[in-house]
Amino acid sequence: xxxxxxxxxxxxxxxxxxxxxxxxxxxxxxxxxxxxxxxxxxxxxxxxxxxxxxxxxxxxxxxxxxxxxxxxxxxxxxxxxxxxxxxxxxxxxxxxxxxxxxxxxxxxxxxxxxxxxxxxxxxxxxxxxxxxxxxxxxxxxxxxxxxxxxxxxxxxxxxxxxxxxxxxxxxxxxxxxxxxxxxxxxxxxxxxxxxxxxxxxxxxxxxxxxxxxxxxxxxxxxxxxxxxxxxxxxxxxxxxxxxxxxxxxxxxxxxxxxxxxxxxxxxxxxxxxxxxxxxxxxxxxxxxxxxxxxxxxxxxxxxxxxxxxxxxxxxxxxxxxxxxxxxxxxxxxxxxxxxxxxxxx
Ligand code: ISE
Numbered sequence: 001x002x003x004x005x006x007x008x009x010x011x012x013x014x015x016x017x018x019x020x021x022x023x024x025x026x027x028x029x030x031x032x033x034x035x036x037x038x039x040x041x042x043x044x045x046x047x048x049x050x051x052x053x054x055x056x057x058x059x060x061x062x063x064x065x066x067x068x069x070x071x072x073x074x075x076x077x078x079x080x081x082x083x084x085x086x087x088x089x090x091x092x093x094x095x096x097x098x099x100x101x102x103x104x105x106x107x108x109x110x111x112x113x114x115x116x117x118x119x120x121x122x123x124x125x126x127x128x129x130x131x132x133x134x135x136x137x138x139x140x141x142x143x144x145x146x147x148x149x150x151x152x153x154x155x156x157x158x159x160x161x162x163x164x165x166x167x168x169x170x171x172x173x174x175x176x177x178x179x180x181x182x183x184x185x186x187x188x189x190x191x192x193x194x195x196x197x198x199x200x201x202x203x204x205x206x207x208x209x210x211x212x213x214x215x216x217x218x219x220x221x222x223x224x225x226x227x228x229x230x231x232x233x234x235x236x237x238x239x240x241x242x243x244x245x246x247x248x249x250x251x252x253x254x255x256x257x258x259x260x261x262x263x264x265x266x267x268x269x270x271x272x273x274x275x276x277x278x279x280x281x282x283x284x285x286x287x288x289x290x291x292x293x294x295x296x297x298x299x300x301x302x303x304x305x306x307x308x309x310x311x312x313x314x315x316x317x318x319x320x321x322x323x324x325x326x327x328x329x330x331x332x333x334x335x336x337x338x339x340x341x342x343x344x345x
Contacts, residue, residue: 001291006032006066008081009073010044013095013123016279017070018048024263025279028287033059035073055168057081061088061152068290071095073124079104084109086119093286095123096174097310098303105307109300113331118295121286122303124178128281131249136183144242147184150222152176153237155230157269158201165207165317168226169193173212176224177309178298183240186216188303190322191313201229212313214267233267234274252277301334314329 005016005028014035018076021028034054035041046051046109054060057077061069069092071081077101086108098120099105113274126132137145154176163171180189191214195207202208209227216222238249252274256265268274282297289296300305309325316323 002027002029003287004029004031004065004067005287006034006052006060006063006068007070007072008034008060009071009077009095010035010037010040011072011074012272013083014070014072015044015247017093017283019071020283021070022048022279026288027291028283031215032060032063032066050161051214058084061079061085061090066078066090068092068287074195075100077186079108082108083111086115088109089119091119091121091286091290093121093283096178096303097170097307098122098300099307102304102311104306105300109304109331112300113333114288116297116333119335120300121289121296121330122178122298122300122304122306123282124175124182124302124306125275125278125282126175126179127182127278127297128285129275129278129280131252131276132179132183132238135240135249139183139240139242140185142246144175144240144247145244147240147242149222149241150286151221151237151239151241152179152180152219153225153235154227155225155273156228157231157232157233159228160171161203163206163228164203165205165210166314168206168208168210168228169212169317172227172228173210173224173313174306174310176226178213178302178306179238180214180222181225181302181305181309182298184216184220184222185236185256186220187327188325189217189221189307190213190215190324191309191316192322193313193316193319195317199227199229201231202268203344210317210319212316214309214313214329233269235267236274270321299334301330 032052033045034057041053068091069085110209194211212224214222240247312323312325
């Protein structure tokens with residue numbers, strides 16, 4: 001069975017998804033591309049051998065030959081486009097964030113609950129990273145007993161000039177938020193933000209690095225370090241401390257060089273390099289979920305939770321005290337994994 005996919009947005013992530021779909025997801029057929037900038041859409045369409053190019057994303061969504069949609073446009077457009085996919089009955093993989101604000105994310109969540117079936121997967125790709133999957137399997141298997149502390153480190157060599165203190169939380173730490181929620185299977189109850197420095201490598205006024213401390217509803221503690229002007233590389237670390245042991249994320253295997261009395265291994269310099277396998281796994285799982293009707297990856301509830309938690313963490317920045325996180329009750333739709341989107345034709 002083949003799923004005919006349309007991609008909205010041909011920026012960095014949209015282009016990545018187009019290339020991954022065509023190279024590594026045989027059950028997907030890229031059918032249409034849209035972008036507000038026609039030349040960009042045309043260029044990528046030509047590279048991918050796609051003839052249907054739109055500048056209006058809603059036209060792509062309503063194209064009868066498009067069976068599923070990837071939303072990789074800018075965050076302020078996500079709510080409108082995901083709601084349009086739901087109304088059209090088309091499964092959608094929405095790049096993070098699910099929507100630009102917690103209220104907008106809640107509107108998307110409520111729309112899917114009203115439909116009564118899981119049709120949204122949110123692009124938190126770490127859930128498909130081989131190392132993180134091993135970590136989760138070991139934790140779920142009781143290898144270290146009850147988890148007490150989680151450490152999540154998220155360093156990048158640099159970020160665009162426009163990346164301010166708020167983006168560090170809502171665009172970077174948001175991955176760690178989803179990751180620890182997924183690993184621990186717990187919701188986050190409070191957020192406290194502490195900031196050292198800041199580094200002289202960041203633009204004036206940008207609080208970088210940031211330490212975000214979360215308490216979970218079950219009493220565990222989560223320590224997140226985000227440092228996006230680290231310079232040396234894109235360095236992702238995770239350690240889980242349990243009652244009977246610890247689990248530590250190993251970076252993807254690379255060659256170690258031993259020479260001149262030293263040993264060294266390469267550090268990735270970009271998130272797409274570090275998470276290449278995760279992005280491929282995410283798309284393969286999404287297409288498989290549409291074909292076999294079993295939900296995969298982060299749901300609209302996870303997207304909503306990440307949005308609420310990252311907003312609370314941002315409110316905690318400069319507050320010098322914990323900010324309480326109020327998610328409300330999780331709808332039944334997300335506690336029963338057998339309700340998925342329409343399967344493709
Ligand atoms: C980006 O969306 C990612 O996925 C990266 O993992 C993260 O490091 C970066 O800050 C985000 O912008």
